[in-house]
Every structure is written in structure tokens, then in C-alpha cells.
Amino acid sequence: MFYGGEVFYGGQQKTLIGATNPEEEYIELITKDYSFQEAFDALDRIDWDFKDFTTQYLTHTFHSYPARFIPQIPLTFIKLFTKEKEIVLDPMCGSGTTLVEAFLNNRHSIGNDLNPLATLITKVKTTLISEDEFRYLDKRLSVMKHYLDLDYGRINERINNLPSRKISKIFNRVIISKLESIRETLLEIREEGYNDLFDFGRVALSSAIWSLVENGGGIDIDMIFLKKVKSMQNEIMEMNRIIKVIPTVKVICGDSRKLDVDTNLTDLIITSPPYVNALDYYRVHMYNMLWLGMDFDLFRKHEIGGHSHFINNRFRLLSEYLGDMLRSLIEMNRVLKKNKLCVIVVGNSSLEYELIESHKFFAEMGEKIGFKPLRTIFRNIDITKKYSSTDIGKINDEYILIMQKINDAQVTAKNDNFISDIVREEMIKFRERIKEHQGTSIKGRKPTRERLLKNVDKINEAIEKIPEDTRIKE
Ligand SMILES: C[S@@+](CC[C@H](N)C(=O)[O-])C[C@H]1O[C@@H](n2cnc3c(N)ncnc32)[C@H](O)[C@@H]1O
Structure with a gap:
């Protein structure tokens, strides 16, 4: 935050007279006033790898959380695309990185997550105590x-x-x-x-x-x-x-597929959803939740991207994931004001040696419900901040998908037929793509011809099961 020539960043207050290193140049860049177009152009001048930048400061240090994003990602969009007192939403807020940055920069914020431990951490990170x-x-x-x-x-x-x-x-x-x-x-x-x-x-x-x-x-x-x-x-x-002025913070323990947030309320959405087939958050946090006496059954049942089921056909995980994410995107569209940005940070993953480029699925599905994909930024993840999953290996990079809400979605997130239709289209396109470009998993392994044929069969079976697999479990 600039206060005149003063900047508060990375847990310290500094006086900045001309930037002398990449971190200060970045601060200077995001602290200026821009029109929408100028702000958008400023994105090109950022080195998104944020190599060696300070990421652990203030309440960000409170609790580890798998696959959290670095504060600079939400900070950049908050500073460039919202004004003070506007409302920022993270519908899958995890440990609350977005909310902490909104709080420090005098933006009101709403965080939602189905993991009760995540919402506890988020609340505590954004509550001042005397x-x-x-x-x-x-x-x-x-x-x-x-x-x-x-x-x-x-x-x-x-x-x-x-x-x-x-x-x-x-x-x-x-x-x-x-x-x-x-x-x-x-x-x-x-x-x-x-x-x-x-x-x-x-x-x-x-x-x-x-x-x-x-x-x-x-x-x-x-x-x-x-x-x-x-x-x-x-x-x-x-x-x-x-903190001189305390903005409001609302933390909700809820499902991103049915957000408890008013329609057309928020000025920016920035979030990082779970990856398909990467990890089950409920397992990772089970001991913590047991000690804290938290009931994690609801979370286990409705966690997006969880991978401990459909063992015999992993492609069914993909259609389930796409259905869940499409419902979440429809909800994001509903609560976002027109012309505002929805920013989604996600890495690639893999299923049966086939590459899953989640950001491409999100952009295609987003277009069907009133979003316009504007740009996708690729970034390398700093070696010290990479995270690993046993199924997909080390995640080295990720994508930042920027979409603008152009129209209201013409459907609700409850419309099972619409969800099935779009997921079917996506799965068919995916099947054709892998037939043409036999995939490489992000571990770098290519499926054999035999395996590819098997995968195509499995995708066909997954397509048949779409209505069943994309329905919200009771
Ligand atoms: C990659 S993490 C988010 C990390 C966050 N950006 C941070 O910096 O801490 C994805 C989050 O999605 C949450 N999630 C999974 N299923 C969900 C659902 N149905 N509704 C809301 N959140 C969900 C997980 O609990 C997890 O916290």
C-alpha cells in the first residue's frame, strides 16, 4: 500500500524513492491509478514468477495450507481492478490469502469454503484482537x-x-x-x-x-x-x-456450487479451485479437524476434486469435476457485477497419463454462461513453493485465467440438464483431442497406443454416466 511516498508491503513499512529492485518495481506498478485498459496493459509488465518475493508476512504465516497461492496474485488484481471499499470474493478461499490482502488494502471481502478448518483459519487471519x-x-x-x-x-x-x-x-x-x-x-x-x-x-x-x-x-x-x-x-x-480503517470481512462455511451471497454484489472474484485428482483436503486435515471437534462429513461428501472414488475409471472424476466447477462458475457469474473480473488460478493435472488443462475447460465453459475469457497468464511456481501430489507429481507451473462477466448466465447452477449437456460436449472434445494428440501426463509419460484405446473406452463409459456423476449428492 502506498501512503504518499510510503509503502506497506511484505510486513514492513518502507519509504520508496524510486524502485531499486524487481519487488519494489512491482509495488510501484500496482500502486498507480489506472483506467481498466491501462490496468489490463499493466498485467503485461509484471513478472508473474515473483521469484524470491516476500510471501510469508503478517497473518499469512499462521497456518500451512496445501496449494495456497502466493499473496501477490490476489494483491495484483485487488489493487489494479478494485477501489477501496469495493467487495472482493473468494468462493474457495482455503486459508484466506485473498481475504488477508483485501483486508490490508481496505477492501470489503467475502470468503467461502466448505472446509471448516479453512474458514476458521481465514476468520482468525482477518480478525484484529486487542x-x-x-x-x-x-x-x-x-x-x-x-x-x-x-x-x-x-x-x-x-x-x-x-x-x-x-x-x-x-x-x-x-x-x-x-x-x-x-x-x-x-x-x-x-x-x-x-x-x-x-x-x-x-x-x-x-x-x-x-x-x-x-x-x-x-x-x-x-x-x-x-x-x-x-x-x-x-x-x-x-x-x-x-490498519487504520477496518473493512468488513464475511467468512462462510459453504459450498461454492450454491453460494450464500447476493446476486450482482461483488466487484472482483479471485480464487484457486482444487485440481482434479490431486488431493483430498478432508484427508489432509483430518487430524486437525478431529482435535478441533469439527464435523467433516459434509465436506468429505461435497469436496470438489477429491479423488478417492471412481478407482476403476478415473475419467469419471473428470466429468464430475467439470460439473462441479460449471455449477461454481454459474454461481460466480450470478454474484459478480457486470463487466467485472473473475480470475481463476489453476495448474494442469493428469488422469491415466492424459494431460488435463483445467484452465481451458474453465474458459470454454465460462463462455457458455456469460463470461468472456480475456487472457490466460502462465507462471512458473517458485521452487520453494511447489506442491506435490502422489497422483500427478510436482506441480511446477500454473495458469491465471482472467474472464470478464459480459452477461448474466441464462441458467441456474441447479439446472442438471444444462450441466450434463455442457459436460458431455467438453468430454467429447477431450476424447477427440487425445485421439489426435496422444497426451503426455505432467510427469512426462506418454500413454502407449494400447493404453490410449483403453482410455478412449473409459471416456466413452464416463460420457454415458454423466447425468449420474454430475448430480449433486444428497
Ligand atoms: C487450492 S485450495 C484454495 C487455496 C487458497 N487460494 C489459499 O490461498 O489458501 C482449494 C479450496 O477449495 C475448497 N473446496 C473444495 N470443495 C469445495 C466446495 N464444494 N465448496 C467450496 N470450497 C471447496 C477446498 O477446501 C480448498 O480449500
Whole structure:
């Protein structure tokens, strides 16, 4: 953010007198006032790889999240295509990167995600907490520290009280006892009326559990938790200092295929949907959700891009995914104001060695429902920020699809026949394409001729099943 010659960026306030490095040149570029066309032209002057740029600052540091995007992507579109106080929506907001950038830049924001852990993280990253409240938290946690070891005597009682019995099989008894002390303290904090502190503490707890699951070990889990609380406090205190006007933030735990958002409300949509066949978020976050007592059944059932079904015919995952994404696109069209931008960030994936270029499907489907694809930007992902999926390997690059809403969609997201028809067209085109250009998966492997024939058969079967596979599960 520029305040006169001052810029706030990457967690620091700087005075910028002439840019001296690529990061400062970028800041200078996105901070000017532009017409729509000028802003659009400015996109060409950005190096989208953002190599070595600062991406971990302020509340972005709170919690890991697979396949999150770097803050510069939403920031660029927020700065270039919205004004202060306008409304930015991310309908699959994950850990809330878009909302944090909107918050820092005085834009109102709405974040939606079906993963209850995602919406908790997003809420906490965009909620300021006063110094007085933090003093109260410090006091409560010092009392807790005092009792941590004594409380170990209550382990059997604790195991009976766990939010889910499955947990006792995953962690050892010392860890369970410590985590339970923390959880109970947080529950008491909520009973005393400190809801924001309760959520804040739950994110710190979840982040500590994440490091336990990812890095192993964990007898010192209480220390990891307390360290996390301290660093999160410092970031929020810094936000308190920086933010002069607090924009509104609405976080919804809901399905992007039926958004709880008013029609023609938002000035920009920026989002990164799940990839097809990459990962199941509900599995990745299962331990965290179990500890936090979250019910993830609804999420498991309606998660887009999940891949633990249709094992015998992976192409059915594709038609299901396209149907889900088409419904989500129709909803995005409904809530976006006319002529405004819908920006979708997605990488390629693969199924049975065939390349899936999701951004091309989205652009084609978008055109059928009132969007005009304006441009697709290719970007390399920084080596330190790549993420891997066992099925599709390392994701090295991604695409930023920019579409403009030209018209209202003439259908609703509930129209099963329309969804089936469009998905069928896309699947037929896909089948013909792979016959012509025998695909290469993003791992670089080419299917054999024999495999290609098998794949074509499987795609034909998937096409037959489209009405069944694209229906929303009850
Ligand atoms: C690639 S992640 C988004 C990451 C986000 N851009 C960030 O920076 O943290 C995709 C998100 O889509 C969410 N998702 C999956 N199915 C959904 C659905 N039916 N409705 C809403 N969100 C869904 C997942 O929970 C996940 O958070």
C-alpha cells in the first residue's frame, strides 16, 4: 500500500524513492491509478514468477495450507481492478490469502469454503484482537503451563473425553494429555466470552498439530503451541498498528456450487479451485479437524476434486469435476457485477497419463454462461513453493485465467440438464483431442497406443454416466 511516498508491503513499512529492485518495481506498478485498459496493459509488465518475493508476512504465516497461492496474485488484481471499499470474493478461499490482502488494502471481502478448518483459519487471519485480550490470554496460558504435568494424572479420563476416539490411536498418551489441557483451556476461554481468542487459540493448536503430523516427534507439543501463540500475537499486534480503517470481512462455511451471497454484489472474484485428482483436503486435515471437534462429513461428501472414488475409471472424476466447477462458475457469474473480473488460478493435472488443462475447460465453459475469457497468464511456481501430489507429481507451473462477466448466465447452477449437456460436449472434445494428440501426463509419460484405446473406452463409459456423476449428492 502506498501512503504518499510510503509503502506497506511484505510486513514492513518502507519509504520508496524510486524502485531499486524487481519487488519494489512491482509495488510501484500496482500502486498507480489506472483506467481498466491501462490496468489490463499493466498485467503485461509484471513478472508473474515473483521469484524470491516476500510471501510469508503478517497473518499469512499462521497456518500451512496445501496449494495456497502466493499473496501477490490476489494483491495484483485487488489493487489494479478494485477501489477501496469495493467487495472482493473468494468462493474457495482455503486459508484466506485473498481475504488477508483485501483486508490490508481496505477492501470489503467475502470468503467461502466448505472446509471448516479453512474458514476458521481465514476468520482468525482477518480478525484484529486487542492488547487487553492478549494480556488475558497470556494469563490463562501461564496457569495452564503450571498444570500441564500434573494434569497427566487425568489421562484416562481425558481419553474418554476426546472429541473423537480415533485420536487416541494416532498420538501417544503424553501428547494427548498435553493437547487436551490446551483444548480444555481454550474451551474455558470461550465460556468466559472470549470467542475471538478461542478461535485464535484453535488455529495455533491446529498449526501445532500440523507440525506434529508433518514432522513427527511432538513430546514438546505444548512448547510448539505456546511459541506459535506468541508469533501469531506479534503478527496481529503489527496488523493493529498498520490498519487504520477496518473493512468488513464475511467468512462462510459453504459450498461454492450454491453460494450464500447476493446476486450482482461483488466487484472482483479471485480464487484457486482444487485440481482434479490431486488431493483430498478432508484427508489432509483430518487430524486437525478431529482435535478441533469439527464435523467433516459434509465436506468429505461435497469436496470438489477429491479423488478417492471412481478407482476403476478415473475419467469419471473428470466429468464430475467439470460439473462441479460449471455449477461454481454459474454461481460466480450470478454474484459478480457486470463487466467485472473473475480470475481463476489453476495448474494442469493428469488422469491415466492424459494431460488435463483445467484452465481451458474453465474458459470454454465460462463462455457458455456469460463470461468472456480475456487472457490466460502462465507462471512458473517458485521452487520453494511447489506442491506435490502422489497422483500427478510436482506441480511446477500454473495458469491465471482472467474472464470478464459480459452477461448474466441464462441458467441456474441447479439446472442438471444444462450441466450434463455442457459436460458431455467438453468430454467429447477431450476424447477427440487425445485421439489426435496422444497426451503426455505432467510427469512426462506418454500413454502407449494400447493404453490410449483403453482410455478412449473409459471416456466413452464416463460420457454415458454423466447425468449420474454430475448430480449433486444428497
Ligand atoms: C487450492 S485450495 C484454495 C487455496 C487458497 N487460494 C489459499 O490461498 O489458501 C482449494 C479450496 O477449495 C475448497 N473446496 C473444495 N470443495 C469445495 C466446495 N464444494 N465448496 C467450496 N470450497 C471447496 C477446498 O477446501 C480448498 O480449500
